[in-house]
Amino acid sequence: MTRLTSTPTLSARVDGEPALLSTRPRQLGDLPFPFWMHLLIGGINFVMAAGVLAYRPADPAARHYALFGAGVLLTPYTATIYLTRELLIDGALLHALSTLNHLFLCLTVAALVALMSTYPGRLGARLPALAYTAGMLAWLGQFTRAFAAPNAVYLITLSFFALGLGLAYPQWQRTRGHPVERAALRWFLLSLLLGTGLFAALVALPLAFDQPPPVDQTWLTPLFLLVPAGIALGIVRYRLFELDRWWRSVWTWFFGGVAVMALDLTLLTLFDLTRLGAITLSLALLGWLYFPARQWLWARWLGGPPAAERHTWLRELSAAANPAELRARWLAALHARYAPLESRHDPGTETLIETPSPGARIEDDGLTLRVPDPLSTHDVLLRHADGGARLFGTADAADADTLAGLARLLREAMHERDQAVADERQRIRRDLHDDLGAKLLALLYRVDVGNQPLVRSAIRDSHEILAALDAEPLPLADAVAQWRAEAQERAITHGFQLDWRAHRIDEPTDDGNAVLDARQHTNLARIVREAISNAVRHAGARHVAIDITRDGYRLGLNAAPADWRNGGGTRQIAQRAEELGGEAAWEPADGGTRLRVSVPLQRSTARGHDALP
Incomplete structure (x- = not known):
């Protein structure tokens, strides 16, 4: 290596043709775009993590996140130096960079496990220390060649990622009945595990099975931007309350893709198939088994179509015979849709029924849904959706507006019907008064005295009919x-x-x-x-x-x-x-x-x- 690098020019063949290559140390301007890209992505992660630590220096979760951010900065930085070389790199430098890369990688995945064990609640006082100890032991195993397999580093990465994902379950159980903490945990898992999980699935998983990744890992590093982006968006609550609607869809999509890759790798590894044969068999299994099973699970996981529920709303509300019953059915539909722990009217928001409704609004960070009552002059406040298991989201507000719109339309239809009935009654009343009433009055003065009580009774009955038609x-x-x-x-x-x-x-x-x-x-x-x-x-x-x-x-x-x-x-x-x-x-x-x-x-x-x- 020393002799090659000390020679100003080297003879080589490029595409079968002889060529002279000049040798010199790389300058700053020689560094390619992937080097700067890795440095920028790692820097963004580190700055975000350092900002969280500066804001909450005494929080153990903030410390673990800061170590995770430092690892995301240093791991790709050490790797990109030798991954972006043009031709040659000193062997000692390559060994040192590779050793550091593995050290920082073990630190990163250990920090991930420690973070999952402390946020949003501490699952055990010793878990973070055990995670870092396991990470250091894994690195020592590689450094001392105890783990001689070339794919050992990727198996370690996958193992720590699976452990971190497993810790999400007890955290999830811990936040039951606390919708605000549950929403924060959902956002945190989506941003942290999805960003690292995509890299693990597309890079570490194939390499762990001695298969090339589908895409050069240099261009998969931007996936780590999902972590600071998600944390930042979660801090400002952007789309936080819409997360509940598509949270399951995102994870179903992610694990569905992982399952497809795992099936293909299993066929290649266990059955010694050619790549074409593995792809053919994989497509057959996907079409006949995987996709039908996924559709079944999708329906069970995500629930039925909202159109059926809206059809039920329309049927129930349309069965009301009067405005009082319509309002009772509307309130029952709200309770059936959201199952709130508390519901009441807000007497401080009196408005005219004819005033255009501003629509349902989310308040108290998603704990409360304010719904304008379409049949009275007050708002209905619903608190703690699904018995306190979740927060209200924008989809909930849209559904509440739909329910209120249906009730308002039916109220207007009842009003039009009552007005038509009143008009017809008025016409009948007028005809009875002008025709029958006049004839009975004339008959009263023409009959003998003995029959006059009968005529008077008929006149009294006609007056009662006219009074009934007034409907007052x-x-x-x-x-x-x-x-x-x-x-x-x-x-x-x-x-x-x-x-x-x-x-x-x-x-x-x-x-x-x-x-x-x-x-x-x-x-x-x-x-x-x-x-x-x-x-x-x-x-x-x-x-x-x-x-x-x-x-x-x-x-x-x-x-x-x-x-x-x-x-x-x-x-x-x-x-x-x-x-x-x-x-x-x-x-x-x-x-x-x-x-x-x-x-x-x-x-x-x-x-x-x-x-x-």
Whole structure:
């Protein structure tokens, strides 16, 4: 070597042709691009690691990361000196650089294992020391030729990488129930292990099986840039909350590629196949076994398609009969989608329902999802998704906006339907008032006095129909007063004694007074009327007792005593009570039978928004 390097020129043959080569030490300008590229990549890793150490000097994880960054700087730097030589390099220098390269490589992978054992939590006080000790013993084994195999350094690299990857599992278990720490761990694993793992899979794995890497390792060194880039992006939280959506996809893609390479290398190594034969058999196994198995695992790992879930949302929300039920189903869909540990309304964000919604927003570093309620004037706050197992992400906000949009569209459809029904009712009311009402009034003054009560009853019925068509809610107290006035008028006309009692009818509650809609008002009025008619006309009762009691938002009506006659009237009473969601029953009583009717009532105001139902 000394004689060759001391000669100013050397005779050689290049492509079969004689040529003279000049010999001189390399100058700074002679260093090729790969040398500077390796130096730059290692420097970026080291600066990032040193910055983390400067920010948290007492943190053991920061110290291990700093050693890892130093190893990423020094390992490729020592290797690139002899890998980028043009022709010759001094043997002693080559041996020293190779020895240092192996030392720094062992330091790097040992620091990786130590880092995985301390971040985000310490798995054991002795694990970092054991990792560095094992790394130094591995280097001494190579230095003393105890490990004589040429691929020993790559087997050591793969072993340490597998150990570091294995430590990710207990770290993962440790962060269960802590979504912020789990998100940080996901980002850390993705940036650290993916950057080093790609290099291990594409360089160390083939060389460990005495196979050439698919790409020159000089050009795979930029993969280490994934480490500082990932750490930096994780620090500023860029796309941090979107990680949960594609975290599994990235790792499935990575390990799928590793499995393909491992299959090809196994066929080449174990079965002594030619490269063409190994590729052919590998493609057959991939097509018949690997890809079907991967698709099955992919479906199990990543879950079903979101389109099916959205179809379920639409079906459930569309089944609502009114805005109150629609809102209850919307809240149930939110709970089914996110399974939050806590959900409540935020009374400090009151807005008009007609105001355009700003959309769902992520708050508290992903712990909270704020969803504008499309059916009220407040926001819904959901906290700790999936029982606290994960953070909310941008995909969650998009799904919440989809759910809110569906509820808003259905609310608008209900409003349009109600408006159309109201318009049709108004038309029918106008026709009844102008035509039927005028004719009944004219008939009242033309019939004899004995038939006038019948005409007046028809006019009263027409007024009730017109009132029902107005569809305006009526306070319960006003409705009871109307029923009592009619009952007293009939008592005077038919000559029976009326005992009318009403209890707690106008008693207010915390969430509003009871009201009757048009359908309830009409049906209850006719139940009272039919009860009096059956008692007086059919049973011949001279005394009728009506007792109306309100118990919260339930109305009870008792009529007694009388000898009730089964027929069309009793069937109508039962049908009208059932139509209102209540029930009617006849029970034995002193001197006859007692009618008991119980129906639910409405509230005049909505519930407060302090808590979700």
